Amino acid sequence: MSTEIVALAALALVFLIATVRSINMGALALVAAFIVGLSVFGDDTDAIIAGFPGDLFVILVGVTYLFALAKNNGTVDWIVHGAVRAVRGRVALVPWAMFFVCAVVTGIGAVSPAAVAIVAPVAMGFAHRYRIHPVMMGMMVVQGATGGSFSPIGIFGSITNGVVDSNDIEGSATFLFFSAMIAATLVATITYFVFGGRELIARGKDERALAEIGTTADAASHAATRGTVTGTPTSVVERGLGHADGVDATDDDTRLNVERSTTLLGLLALIVGALAFDLDVGFTALTVAVALTLLFPPSARGAVEKISWGTILLVGGIVTYVNLLQNHGVVTWLGDRVAEVGAPLLAALLICFIGAVVSAFASTTGIIGALIPLAVPFLLTDQVSAIGLIAALAISSSVVDCSPFSTNGALIVANSDESEREMVFKRLMQWGMSIVVVAPIVTWAILVLPSA
Structure with missing residues (x-):
């Protein structure tokens, strides 16, 4: 053997x-x-x-540590309230808002894990607070990041188109982007309705959320003039900074205090650093988290224990x-076995399967760059469509990023509420493994088979 x-x-x-x-x-x-x-x-x-993924380790530690601090000091609650206010209580729109935010961010060049690392903590916190299924929310975040990544200036799109050009293969950046975006949107739509989308739509406006926001917002608007909030004497300064002169300030998670404002600045620094300056997400998040811990020690208590070890x-x-x-060429060995298959159509399907399986556990970026050259011999025979096979391979290798063993899937699991984390892991593993089987077959049947 x-x-x-x-x-x-x-x-x-x-x-x-x-x-x-x-x-x-x-x-x-x-x-x-x-x-x-x-x-x-x-x-x-x-x-x-x-072979231990040190970069992934730092990303998971840094991001979960930072957002544990943000949750402790109320910043995440403040952001959640802002999101509810923005959609005017229509929680059914929130998962789609997260989908499109991720798509836009990765579409303009952000690395997919960076976008997910930034959006997932807020999205998963919102899902837990307003009874949105965490698997639905996580899938929307991941698929949005996936679809956007294949834009001509996106990371996956740039890599795929670059490999195609370097191997003198016929390609279409526009077709690649739109086919990948449609595939990601389809997966997101399916999960949206499977995990309670109809119930969210039927719910309409979340009156509890609107009432909660309205009450605290009204109280805040009268605080400066009346000096009271929910019957407790306090000033605006007291409400922002906590206790003053022995008076308990009412904790209002719709208002900013010094600590929350500093935390938001830290999150903004993470976004700008990752997207504009290509700084490592994990180390940047860890730096912000350590700075916040030094500045505000009380809210840092228990944060390290909340890292998803x-x-x-x-x-x-x-x-x-x-x-x-x-490292020992097992993936290459699989590719060579595929190359020995005489039927180009069957070989194309096997390549898509290899891309899906390996990408579910490893780097999507790496597998896209490795498998397209593997398909060159089949493409040069003109027995299959180069544009179709490249798109099928790209989609098969990327929509599986919801797997909890990939960086994006792991970030979703890590940022789920602790009481739901095991369930989210199991469901994402089920969905990820199902997509590993279904995506190659569907994309091959739609994009490759008709051109043969």
Whole structure:
């Protein structure tokens, strides 16, 4: 039995054991990487641990730490209230607002995980507060970021079009973008209605949210002139800064105080740094979080414990094992087996499947750049449409980013409410694995098969 088959069988065993037993899949995958790396590939521990995704670790730690602080000091509540006010209580529109925000941000060049890292904490906080299914909200965020990324100036679009040009393959940046955007919108629409979209539409305006905002807003508007809020004597300064002269200031999460304003400035710095200056999202978020901790120690209590350590272990372990496979050419070996298939249409379908499977656990950016050259021999025969196959491969490799083992999916799980985190992980894994199967078949049937 070849080493490639043994390594792939070990990965399948990891999933099987973690499914039937209560054990963190990431811990199991790290053990598998250690055993397979030593016994099958002859690596030392330094080579094995080199596959640990340090960048993903920093992103998850930094972002969840920062938004734990923002939640502790009321900044997230303030943002949530602002979002409800913006849609005038129509919570059914909020998931779509998050979808389009992510699409626009990635469409103008932001890295997809950066957009998700920025939007997901607010979106998931809103979902928990106003009874929107967290899986629906998470999928809307991820699919919006995915669709926008294939714009001509988006990261995925730039990479795909660049590889196409360098290999002298016929391509269409416009077709790629619109087909990817339609696919992402379709996935988002399906999940929207499966996870309670009709109920949200039927709900109409959320009167509870409107009443909550109206009450606190009215109280705030009279605070300066009457000096009272909900019957408690206080001044505007007292309400902003907390206790003054022994008087308890009413906590109003629709008004800004010094700490919340500073936190918002920190979040703005994260957005500008990530999008305008291409700063690392994880380190930037961690820097902002540490600065806030030094400035406002009381609200930092318990924030480190709220970092999603279990999720980090899970994702880190799986990605470490997949990187081990990539480093030893297992993915390339799969590609070579595909190349031996005589029927171009079947080979095209297999390539789409490989892209979907690998991307669900590893870098979408890397797999897009690696598999398009793999398809060149088939494209040069003119037996399949180059434009169609490239779009099918790109879509198959990207809509699976909702998998909890990818960066985007992991961010959704990490930013879910702790009471819902396990459920969100399981549902995203189910949806991610379903899309791994369905997306290649559908895109191949629509974009590749008619041109044969």
